Amino acid sequence: MKFNKKNEIIIILIIIIIIIYLIYYLLNYYEYYEESVNTKKNNNENKTNSSEEIINSEEVVQEPSGKCNTENDIVDFCVNYNKCCSENSTTKACLCGHPFIQKCRSEFETCLDNPENIKLYGKKELMDKCLETNKQCCIPYNSISISNNNFKSPIKNNPKNNKICVLENTPNAETKCLELCTTRDDCIAYSLDKGELVQTYNTCNLYNAVSIDKTQSNAYTGKSIKKTNADYYIKK
Numbered sequence: 001m002k003f004n005k006k007n008e009i010i011i012i013l014i015i016i017i018i019i020i021y022l023i024y025y026l027l028n029y030y031e032y033y034e035e036s037v038n039t040k041k042n043n044n045e046n047k048t049n050s051s052e053e054i055i056n057s058e059e060v061v062q063e064p065s066g067k068c069n070t071e072n073d074i075v076d077f078c079v080n081y082n083k084c085c086s087e088n089s090t091t092k093a094c095l096c097g098h099p100f101i102q103k104c105r106s107e108f109e110t111c112l113d114n115p116e117n118i119k120l121y122g123k124k125e126l127m128d129k130c131l132e133t134n135k136q137c138c139i140p141y142n143s144i145s146i147s148n149n150n151f152k153s154p155i156k157n158n159p160k161n162n163k164i165c166v167l168e169n170t171p172n173a174e175t176k177c178l179e180l181c182t183t184r185d186d187c188i189a190y191s192l193d194k195g196e197l198v199q200t201y202n203t204c205n206l207y208n209a210v211s212i213d214k215t216q217s218n219a220y221t222g223k224s225i226k227k228t229n230a231d232y233y234i235k236k
Contacts, residue, residue: 061123061124061126061127063082063127063131064082064131065082065083065086066079066080066081066082066083066084067080067083068080068083068084071170071171072091072095072167072170072171072172072176074095074098074100074101074141074179074180074183075138075139075141075142077092077095077096077098077101078100078101078104078105078134078137078138078141079134079135079138079139081096081101081105081108081134084096090165090166090167090168091166091167091168091169091170093165094164094165094166094167094180094206095167095180097165098180098183098184099184099185099186100138100141100183101138103137104134104137104138105134107133107134107137108130108131108133108134108137111126111129111130111133111134112126112127112130117129117130141183144182144183146178146179146182146183147182148178148233150182150235150236151178151181151233151234151235151236152233152234152235152236154231154232154233155212155231155232156228156229156230156231156232157191157212157213157228157230157232158191158193158205158213158228158230158232159191159207159211159212159213159232161211162207162208162209162210162211163205163206163207163208164184164186164187164206164207164208165205165206166203166204166205166206167180167203167204167206168202168203169202169203170202170204173192173202173203173204174192174194176204177190177192177204177206177233178190178233180204180206181206181233181235184206186208187206187207187208187235188207188208188209188210188234188235189206189207189209189210189232189233189234189235190204190205190206190207190232190233191204191205191207191228191230191231191232191233192204192230192231192233193228193229193230194229194230194231203230205230210234213228
């Protein structure tokens with residue numbers, strides 16, 4: 001088959017058009033591919049940045065101060081730790097340092113500081129969640145069995161060494177001292193001063209070891225002298 005000059009020109013034009021179309025198609029495909037890759041990359045970066053912004057946000061969500069409803073209730077101190085334990089006193093230090101409270105407090109702080117929790121909830125919602133979790137941690141304290149049958153009959157003794165902490169002028173001291181020593185594994189004994197001196201009345205000492213005061217003798221009568229009016233209870 002022979003082509004005349006005119007047909008050859010037409011064929012060449014068709015080939016040129018096809019080549020131009022292919023070049024145009026390839027350029028458009030490359031631009032689309034590049035745009036698609038960049039979009040996916042930007043989305044991933046935005047997602048990563050969003051998570052990092054949540055974690056590293058300078059927004060500080062303060063723990064509510066709460067309200068301390070009682071003078072010496074462990075559950076109340078545990079739930080409202082931020083308020084109950086804000087004041088510095090010997091008695092409050094003894095209550096706030098109780099291992100049960102410290103365990104719940106540690107779990108509360110871990111809940112707040114967990115990066116996964118921050119990404120999942122955000123800081124404000126997370127605070128509410130951790131506060132509720134802390135409350136659930138504190139409440140079971142009320143289910144612990146308290147009984148004076150777990151202690152030997154008291155003796156007159158009030159040692160100064162091996163003290164864990166001291167409660168001063170606390171309401172219902174007799175019951176509270178029994179409770180606190182019972183619910184602390186490190187408490188081996190406690191003393192309760194029910195003497196006549198105002199400054200020592202209803203003072204309770206918790207001890208992590210048994211220590212017996214030495215008895216002194218009266219130089220004239222030879223009889224032993226009681227050094228204290230405090231009752232000393234030792235765990236069985």
